[in-house]
Amino acid sequence: MNPNEKALATFETRVRQMILRFQDMKKETENLRAQIEKNGQDIKDLQAKLTQAENDYQSLKMAKMIEITDGDLESAKGRLSKMIRDVNKCIAILSDEE
Template identity: 30%
Template sequence: MSVIAEIIDTLENKVGKLILKIQNLENNNQELKVELTKSAQIIERQSTEIEALKAQYETLKLASSLLGSDENKRDTKLKINSLIREIDYCIAQLSD
């Protein structure tokens, strides 16, 4: 009988250790989920900021071209021509 009792004791110890490991892993998993959520929010915020900065850059580049910068004259001319075409289209739509 003592052999069976020893086996049961060792099984109880091993089961207890396994339960502790499972709890630790669940806690770790929860912490990782929180960290992942925070990282996703940071990435989203940074993506939004990047898009805003790109728009600002394009606006500044266009303004620089309009002020006489030689670097972007072609882009400025194309943008102005595009705007003129859009205005002409709007006028034509209003005329109909």
């Protein structure tokens, strides 16, 4: 084998190695892109669950605030009446300013 044939064979081997490495990197890139897409979907799902949990929490908090037992009915009516009177006073004050 003369030096030119040897150099050509070495070059051919290196090119094949580069092609194989390129194919491996291409597969790895595809896998990473698929993982990124999956992670993105997981993030969207978790954000939706978080939003739902926040809404559920707000609803529960509101339900607890307006939950009235039989013993608290009179005091709740009194608090509502006081709130209504306060709102009416504010409206009257604002009406007088105009």
